[in-house]
Amino acid sequence: MTADTHRLSACPGCTEPVEPADLYCGACGLHLSAAAAPLSDTPTVALQTRDDTPSAPPTAREAAGADTTDGFHLQPPAPPSPRAADPRSAAVDPAGADATPAGAGKACVACRAGRVDGDGYCENCGHAQPRERDHMELESGPVAAVSDRGLRHHRNEDAFALAQAALPDGTPVSVAVVCDGVSSATRPDEASAAASRTAADALTEALPRGVHPQTAMHEAIQAAARAVDALAGDPARPREHAPQENAPACTLVAALVADGLLVVGWVGDSRVYWVPDDRSAPARLTEDDSWAAQMVAAGLMSEAQAYADERAHAITGWLGADAYELDPHTASFKPDRPGVVVVCTDGLWNYAETAEQMAEVVPADAATRPLHSARVLVGHALDGGGHDNVTVAVVPFPGPAQGAGSG
Helix, strand or coil, X not given: CCHHHHHCCEXXXXXXXXXXXXXXCCCCCCEHHHCCCCCCCCCCCCCCCCCCCCCCCCCCCCCCCCEEECCEEECCCCCCXXXXXXXXXXXXXXXXXXXXXXXXXXECCCCCCCEECCCCEECCCCCECCEHHHEEEEEECCEEEEXXXXXXCCCCCEEEEEEEEECCCCCEEEEXXXXXXXXXXXXXXXXXXHHHHHHHHHHHHHHHHCCCHHHHHHHHHHHHHHHHHHHHCCCCCCCCCCCCCECCEEEEEXXXXXXXXXXXXXXXXXXXXXXXXXXXXXXXXXXXXXXXHHHHHCCCCCHHHHHHCCCCCCECCCEECCXXXXXXXXXXXXXXXXXXXXXXXXXXXXXXXXXXXXXXXXCCCCCCCHHHHHHHHHHHHHHCCCCCCEEEEEEXXXXXXXXXXXX
């Protein structure tokens, strides 16, 4: 493979995104080592400017059917394009999905003659196979989430985890955790997967023991941080490009709903929005750990000015071995009416930034159709350009008949 192949971000033949290690284009089969000069691709970074400028226009996705297995819908690969699945119809369980291409040991999606090796490439034609993590959907009790690679990135570095638990008295608890991998770090997809799973597991273990939900949230974020830190010391997993790269890193945002109580926790710039059923007074419940948020808090810029700046999305807080001192944020609320909680990465809120804008795009029946609503919200981001990975969880909040406030 030539050095130029390592710098390609899109196929010169069909403009489909490609990975640095690809020998052939996953869409048209072009031999990338003989390709023309590559286009540049600047990843999302911590403490630097986020650059989501597309390297090439994306190809359109083709709709395809879905099979059902044990409550999950798994989109089978269909030639000719590994991006054939419509993001609103395919689904896999994120707990078992990682960066490994789907169908190892099965027939190649391109030539249908060769077998797929353990690295995810066809042994006959060298075609890279699609990965299950490119699009994920899951329902857990009343909660649902959808994650998609987006239209400009070569892989999905977001992850989520959903869970159901119970308080000591049997009161049910719904949990949603969403993580966004930091693209400038090594193995950001592993970081987000480890953090989301660990936080959800920590919450479902602590809540039945009687740990206060807000305390449990704080401890869950700390546990997630330790899980991401541990990835930096994994000798079995080499750095992706160079040893001087940053350690694995991600942001985290989580929400739990239990008996009229809503608890949120976060580190980074992923967000939680509150959208009441009657759409009265929607609110953003988190504050970004970002350059823009710091400028606004210091009174140096208006919010509009700060978020228009090219440095707006440079994050100042994240989970990872090279992060600043961990400072998990938590807050608790008692909404006085029913609604839904939207937990999302900036891949969504970039296209619905204010609480009012988010309330406009959340379907009216979100509380009763959370998976449909999560699909609609992901679709809104893709229709807006899909510049980033996009992940959203929708958590219905039944709401008490009276009482409101925050703790």
